Amino acid sequence: MIGFVLRATGLTAVYLLVLTSLAPGDILVGAALGIALAAALRGGRHARPRRAPSLGALRAAGTMGAQTAAEMVRGSWRVVRLCLGAPCAPGLVEIPRGDRTRTEVAVWGVLTGEAPDEVVVDVDEERDVLVVHLVDASDPDAVRERHRRNHERTRRQVGR
């Protein structure tokens, strides 16, 4: 049910954002369209049952967003230093994929790439690692440890 409400609210929000309007009539039409579309999407999900996002998952999403924002700020500073010619040690770092599913790897890759000092280069399926190019690759173990810690925190919050 939470998933349905979230989808309907999200679709309504996109409709209102595109219209750039908060007029009551537009909100009503947007809500009707959002609910109808969310219901249609729910009806088409007979292929495999999906769990509705729990409150823990929402909290984990919030934490991930905050971590990503903090990494964007720190990463911007590192890239500014790189651009201005400060000494740094750029290089490739391989981060173990761990027990992440394919979807989790995709989300992890996008969130990692938000910080300008980390560019996701490849996912090596054979060695089960994410290859990332970093502005500061002087301590690869610390980078791996940071990603492992963040992943474990997310897992704990989701309750898996």
Added chain:
Amino acid sequence: MGATLLAVLASGLLVLGLSLATIGLYGMLRRRDVFHQLHAAGLVMGPAVILVLLASVGSGSWEIVTSAALVVLFVLVTSPLSGHAIAQAAHRRRRRLSEDADRRA
């Protein structure tokens, strides 16, 4: 008072965003390695653009702010993906060239 504060905030965001964009552009021209250029481009296409878009709060217009919010979401999704596509191509090309060189040696 509120409008003045918003205008000051927007000016600060705009100056910060444009400064980051300028530094990023300088880095792109100065650096020769494709990965280094990607980091500089990431600075321009990510934080710099987002800060400039956030400066739209100073306009006081809901139409502009909501449009900017949509563009920020779009940038947040597309910026890492475009960086990854270029980095992956560069990495694979470099690996193929090094394998060819090894075979010739």
